[in-house]
Amino acid sequence: MKIDFSQLTELLQELKQNxxxxxxxxxxxxxxxxxxxxxxxxxxxxxxxTWLEKPGTPLFVLERExxxxxxxxxxxxxxxxxxxxxxxxxxxxxxxxxxxxxPLSQEEVISEILLSALLIVRxxxxxxxxxSPDLAKKLEKEGLGKVRVKTGxxxxxxxxxxxxxxxxxxxxxxFVIFQLYxxxxxLVQSGSPLIGLCPVEDLPNLEKLITRIKExxx
Amino acid sequence: MMxxxxxxxxxxxxxxxxxxxxxxxxxxxEGIEELYRExxxxxxxxxxxxxxxIDNLSREWEFKLKNILEIAEKTLTPYEIVxxxxxxxxxxxxxxxxNVYDSFMELGGEGELNIDPAIVCxxxxxxxxxxxxxxxxxxxxxxxxxxxxxxxxxGGSATPWGNEKxxxxxxxxxxxxxxxHFFIFTPGAYPIEDYPGAAQQIARNLYYMSxxxxxxxxxxxxxxxxxxxxxxxxDLRLMAEKGYYSVISPEGAAAIEAKLKDERPxxxxxxxxxxxxxxTARDNLELGTIxxxxxxxxxxxxxxxxxxxxxxxxxxxxxxDEVVLQTRSLKVLRxxxxxxxxEEGFPFYINWELSExxxxxxxxxxxxxxxxxxxxxxxxxxxxxxxxSEKGVRITQNLAYEVKYQIFxxxxxxxxxxxxxxxxxxxxxxxxxxxxxxxxxxxIVGKKVKPKVRILADLxxxxxxxxxPLALQDRTVTCPQAEKYGCPDLWVPDLYGxxxxxxxxxxxxxxxxxxxxxxxxxxxxxxxFFNEDLSSCNPLNFEGYAEKLKKAREETGLNSALLSFEAxxxxxxxxxxxxxxxxxxxxxxxAEGEKxxxxxxxxxxxxxxxxxxxxxxxxxxxxxxxxxxxxxxRCTMAVREYVDSGGLYIVVYDNNSYAGPVASFLGSAxxxxxxxxxxxxxxxxxxxxxxxxxxxxxxxxxxENALKRGHIQGIWDRRELRxxxxxxxxxxxxPNLYYR
Numbered sequence: 001m002k003i004d005f006s007q008l009t010e011l012l013q014e015l016k017q018n019x020x021x022x023x024x025x026x027x028x029x030x031x032x033x034x035x036x037x038x039x040x041x042x043x044x045x046x047x048x049x050t051w052l053e054k055p056g057t058p059l060f061v062l063e064r065e066x067x068x069x070x071x072x073x074x075x076x077x078x079x080x081x082x083x084x085x086x087x088x089x090x091x092x093x094x095x096x097x098x099x100x101x102x103p104l105s106q107e108e109v110i111s112e113i114l115l116s117a118l119l120i121v122r123x124x125x126x127x128x129x130x131x132s133p134d135l136a137k138k139l140e141k142e143g144l145g146k147v148r149v150k151t152g153x154x155x156x157x158x159x160x161x162x163x164x165x166x167x168x169x170x171x172x173x174x175f176v177i178f179q180l181y182x183x184x185x186x187l188v189q190s191g192s193p194l195i196g197l198c199p200v201e202d203l204p205n206l207e208k209l210i211t212r213i214k215e216x217x218x
Numbered sequence: 219m220m221x222x223x224x225x226x227x228x229x230x231x232x233x234x235x236x237x238x239x240x241x242x243x244x245x246x247x248e249g250i251e252e253l254y255r256e257x258x259x260x261x262x263x264x265x266x267x268x269x270x271x272i273d274n275l276s277r278e279w280e281f282k283l284k285n286i287l288e289i290a291e292k293t294l295t296p297y298e299i300v301x302x303x304x305x306x307x308x309x310x311x312x313x314x315x316x317n318v319y320d321s322f323m324e325l326g327g328e329g330e331l332n333i334d335p336a337i338v339c340x341x342x343x344x345x346x347x348x349x350x351x352x353x354x355x356x357x358x359x360x361x362x363x364x365x366x367x368x369x370x371x372x373g374g375s376a377t378p379w380g381n382e383k384x385x386x387x388x389x390x391x392x393x394x395x396x397x398x399h400f401f402i403f404t405p406g407a408y409p410i411e412d413y414p415g416a417a418q419q420i421a422r423n424l425y426y427m428s429x430x431x432x433x434x435x436x437x438x439x440x441x442x443x444x445x446x447x448x449x450x451x452x453d454l455r456l457m458a459e460k461g462y463y464s465v466i467s468p469e470g471a472a473a474i475e476a477k478l479k480d481e482r483p484x485x486x487x488x489x490x491x492x493x494x495x496x497x498t499a500r501d502n503l504e505l506g507t508i509x510x511x512x513x514x515x516x517x518x519x520x521x522x523x524x525x526x527x528x529x530x531x532x533x534x535x536x537x538x539d540e541v542v543l544q545t546r547s548l549k550v551l552r553x554x555x556x557x558x559x560x561e562e563g564f565p566f567y568i569n570w571e572l573s574e575x576x577x578x579x580x581x582x583x584x585x586x587x588x589x590x591x592x593x594x595x596x597x598x599x600x601x602x603x604x605x606x607s608e609k610g611v612r613i614t615q616n617l618a619y620e621v622k623y624q625i626f627x628x629x630x631x632x633x634x635x636x637x638x639x640x641x642x643x644x645x646x647x648x649x650x651x652x653x654x655x656x657x658x659x660x661x662i663v664g665k666k667v668k669p670k671v672r673i674l675a676d677l678x679x680x681x682x683x684x685x686x687p688l689a690l691q692d693r694t695v696t697c698p699q700a701e702k703y704g705c706p707d708l709w710v711p712d713l714y715g716x717x718x719x720x721x722x723x724x725x726x727x728x729x730x731x732x733x734x735x736x737x738x739x740x741x742x743x744x745x746x747f748f749n750e751d752l753s754s755c756n757p758l759n760f761e762g763y764a765e766k767l768k769k770a771r772e773e774t775g776l777n778s779a780l781l782s783f784e785a786x787x788x789x790x791x792x793x794x795x796x797x798x799x800x801x802x803x804x805x806x807x808x809a810e811g812e813k814x815x816x817x818x819x820x821x822x823x824x825x826x827x828x829x830x831x832x833x834x835x836x837x838x839x840x841x842x843x844x845x846x847x848x849x850x851x852r853c854t855m856a857v858r859e860y861v862d863s864g865g866l867y868i869v870v871y872d873n874n875s876y877a878g879p880v881a882s883f884l885g886s887a888x889x890x891x892x893x894x895x896x897x898x899x900x901x902x903x904x905x906x907x908x909x910x911x912x913x914x915x916x917x918x919x920x921x922e923n924a925l926k927r928g929h930i931q932g933i934w935d936r937r938e939l940r941x942x943x944x945x946x947x948x949x950x951x952x953p954n955l956y957y958r
Binding site: 029050051053064065066067069 | 691692693694695696707709913915916
């Protein structure tokens, strides 16, 4: 298994041309759009606060059966593609009303690139995970991007209600542990990423690519 | 002339006094600022000036300060008293322990190494000189410690575990049979909801203190509402002359009155509130919430006022003597002994240990004391004939119940118990003989042995025709939890009709009007209100409060925030009270307290279960000041009486239930339940943020958390409320409880 660097460069090029993530806002149900509470180009905020207890910026009012409902922003960003023609019109559920353009930061770009470049080990079940003891010791000593693993090595221990199951590496080849996506003993949902692995021979190139992103993206 | 060391010491005292006067009366008062600066300058250049000059100067300053103190004392305002109490130079519990008691041993930790540094518990010895003999009394001392500026004491705000510590040593004193001296120096309880919750712990303390079988004396210097009550239910309440005892701090009251959110209230309003709240010792004595005032020197006693401590010691011994002597039968001796107490010493020694009979008298005296407290403020608007006839009805009723339960039922009960025992004994003896005969007989006749099954009565479904006025709109509403759980919109007639105001997909409870409960929980036409004309009044003559009451009365048609009524659930007769949100946010004042006590007394006399429904309660009504606060111990006392005599007391919370009532007569119920979506606690999130500096999560006061910390016994659904209550009465009732 090798990293396809041409594809990565393409993705990076794409991100560079359009360094945003777009979050379309749809109507949750049918109804009449009474008014918009934002203008084109306005900055909006998603939910904030320690417990996300402060709701996001109000975007528009949707009314059905005399129940005016305020739809709020779920992400930070800039309002674009505002459908001003929909004001006072009846709309179906799932109609795109506006888009929140979320500018990507350096960290977000890197994590995007890494997610498509690395070999990701995902959680097979919703459970708690810890690194296998040998690996944890080595990682503590040498740090990320140095420890090598090969096929058949024990990577993780899945533990759920005191039942422990080891997870081994099934892919062919030699890898370096590049990224950890979980905290020990934290409940991880099934399918979420746990570990990002990089093939040994691709490591210098990947590191170079990341330094380049860091330089170009300030 | 004094030597330089003494002069230096004296100068230092003068400097402290000048600083103190300046802090209390303000910089503009009688040139105190210049005087302070002058002393300060001399104090810091002490070794450069000739001692004779300083000595002369200090004499002059001493004279000046004495004059200033006299003027200051004459012009003292209530807000300045609050400042005196909060000043770091004021005496604290540790000063009392060192100067009033002969020796003491701190329990539960000393200083910072402590269960809770804001609460100090100690076993102490207090001595009494009779002629040439010195007698020692052992007492338990429990109180708040403000400290002289130590941060870890939190200004004397007790945490839930601090109050639990106090309760533990109260029990210990009870085991050992020694009196307890309580010292109240608190701005209020620390409003955090750690196990079992601030409100719940205060309620437990009050509940226990109401029947503590040792003499208890409390001394109030700073009595901040609920925090003060946690160790304040005592036989005799003393108060420092320059102390304050209030339902809320003047700043808090000002913020509420001016409806401020985040800004600081203006100074004038704070001073006005301090006056209006009637929080000084003299006011409280007039209101009848304390028993005696301990005089203090001008502008209040400070750490080194040894004369004051001497006085306090005599007053404490005298107060304990009084409580002890009131339990003894010799009235003449009692009077004589109390009159002979003087500054110099005591005429004779009085043993503070109580016999079993005396303990009973003590508890009865305490009960009477709290039953009568603030009763003068109760307003009953009815003619003399009506009140007389009602009194007659009440007396006949009580007599009938007494005859029924005490004589008839008790006799019946004893006979039944005797019969049951006889029957079970004899059946064991007869079984080996009768069983074979029986089975042979059954075989011949062909009769099958059927086990006997007792079926609990079932609740007949009443068809309710009540329609909530909220349901009369043709529109939909969004569930507040729709974003989290994706609940569909709700059609209002459905929501407030069939769904009982509960979102069917996530179980969120919408608030409902109190009338809904009256019509949907109790059997049809079974509700009979009583004491309806008992109405809230204005005991403090609080400015603007009478108008507010009038408005509330006109809007709701009620006379107070508490409804009391007889009702039935599935045929089971009970007494119920309900705190309603519509009348001043369900806050509790004198009228509500009195109504509660009368209702629970009726439940006790008529041997019926007692139910308290809480539509909403916002705490103690601040406009009624300490007369409102003492409803906490008063009502808790009544609850204890009822529960001890075998009554079943159930509380059901809904919507918002906070502060005083939850920390006393509601929180002391053995069975408390809450409907889902209730918010339950001691202080709201804003008060917690202001006191602790830490924001709390949005679900801090949720029922789920109240259940986790052991405040309530279960979470109920409003749609099943009638059924749940019926089964609670049936299963938790049983033969040992009243209604059977």
